[in-house]
Amino acid sequence: MLRFPYRARPRKMSRQRLPEEGIIVGQEGRLQRLRQLVTGLVRYERIETVYQHCDETRGYAERLIHTAIRNGDQHQHTMEMADYWLNEKDLIYKLFDVLVPRYQNYSSAFTNIYRTPIVYPGRGTEMGILELKGNPWPDVLPKQRDNRYVISNVLLQAARKDYNTSKESRKTKNELNSSSENSET
């Protein structure tokens, strides 16, 4: 169902709340943190956190969109899932009105994930970016440049062309030879 490689085991995650409430750890804290991240992803379409958290969130967000596409908004289980995963309820409309039409005909994953550079000197935390495809913001990666006419590419193109033509000519020669042998016999 998911269109990208994902980790089978759940990661240990915790949710940081107000200082007096402390950190919520364990299965409950993990789910709360994930819901927070999925909600943020659907709202802002691009989030920055720890890379491992991005990777963990990705599967849950994609799965939610998959179910929404497959079942529509007239389905009880799907609506329950949307209600569970989206903490802010105006996003349920966004899921069915914006994201479902956008990703209906996609044959790839719905999200992109990137690693942001590690800050030196610092704690060495691996941070990442998770984004929904087709978002209105400028691209994270710089746009692909037109490098058709770079000299190395021109030479490679010519070499490839040469190789193909010679191959075809050899093929036709062989065919002619074999047909002539057949006709002789």
Next chain:
Amino acid sequence: MAAPYGMTRLLGSFRRFEHALFQWMGFYPPPGFQAELVYDIQPVENHVNNQQSSTKSILQDIFDSILLAVPKSRRTAEKKRTRKMSMKGHYEYAIPKNNIIACLECGNWHEKETICGHCYQTVKTETEEMQEAMGLDALKYDAPRSEVVFLYDGEEQERPKYDGKYIVEMKKQRPEWFSKNLMTKAHNPK
């Protein structure tokens, strides 16, 4: 069987505390008293100092009985050598990194697995401006129920193309690097 070691220490500390207390109340002579007799030639100032030191020694007596955290057992030679030769700690920063490359767009250095931090910073600032133009209400509290489109200055003629979409106007020119046609591939047949 003797009492447990911790209990012995506790009892000992109690005994010492009791002794110090009685000393303070004047039942026993202070511990420096005998020495004082020996060094009788010392001046009076020193005598006062000696009294202070005796009160200090009472406190020391109390706190000496408490043992602070110390290694419990001897570190073996093997472990010592392993730690000495390991790459952990300061030494791992002395290993040169071979995965640093230059960004093709801006020329700044970044690690191979990561995106270019300098390029991303421009994207981030532009995104923040766009979010500001969108407004807090649409961004945070009531998400628009259609695709969001950003119109920069000089793109008014394209407005009918985005009929039915949530249009946000940016009061500035579109940045050069933020191209409209982002899906252009390197080997475009046309």
